[in-house]
Amino acid sequence: QVQLVESGGGLVQAGGSLRLSCAASGRTFSGTTMGWFRQAPGKEREFVAAMTWSRSTYYTDSVKGRFTISRDSAKNMMYLQMNSLKPEDTAVYFCAADRFARTSYSYLSVAQNYDYWGQGTQVTVSS
Numbered sequence: 001q002v003q004l005v006e007s008g009g010g011l012v013q014a015g016g017s018l019r020l021s022c023a024a025s026g027r028t029f030s031g032t033t034m035g036w037f038r039q040a041p042g043k044e045r046e047f048v049a050a051m052t053w054s055r056s057t058y059y060t061d062s063v064k065g066r067f068t069i070s071r072d073s074a075k076n077m078m079y080l081q082m083n084s085l086k087p088e089d090t091a092v093y094f095c096a097a098d099r100f101a102r103t104s105y106s107y108l109s110v111a112q113n114y115d116y117w118g119q120g121t122q123v124t125v126s127s
Contacts, residue, residue: 002026002116004095009121016085016125022078022095022118030073033098036080037111038091038123045094047109049080053101058108062088085125092120 008020020036035050049069050058057069068081078095096114107113 002097004097004116004118006093006095006118006121009093009123011124011126012085014086014125014127017081017083018085018123020080020082020093020095020121020123022080024076024078024095024097024116028073028076029078029097030076032101033103033108034071034078035096035098035108035114036069036078037094037096038089039094039120040091043091045111047111048093050108051078052103052108054103056103058105060109082123085123087125087127090123090125092122094118094120 003025005023012018031053033050033052036048037045038048039045047060049067051069051071066084070079095118097116099115
């Protein structure tokens, strides 16, 4: 059974940093794409970042230069380093994984294209 488990969320002041982790089990995702999405109250789930099997990375414009996605294939882990956090980054952050090795941004940025999801971790940024 495939499981994705996020951790590392919390409450932080604006300008602070957090590092989210996603632990995958049940299968290896080293040859596929994994990504991070977030959902604020009353809003749609939105794309944050993704990394393909070849280590290409994609970010939504609002987090470029502040967030960094990384993966440790040996540990079946994915991370999201979030710096210079803003109140508008407040949301539940979800880890997601694709079964395949698709690489286009138009595909990877759409939540419905991912097959596996974690339960989410809350990130709250106070002003």
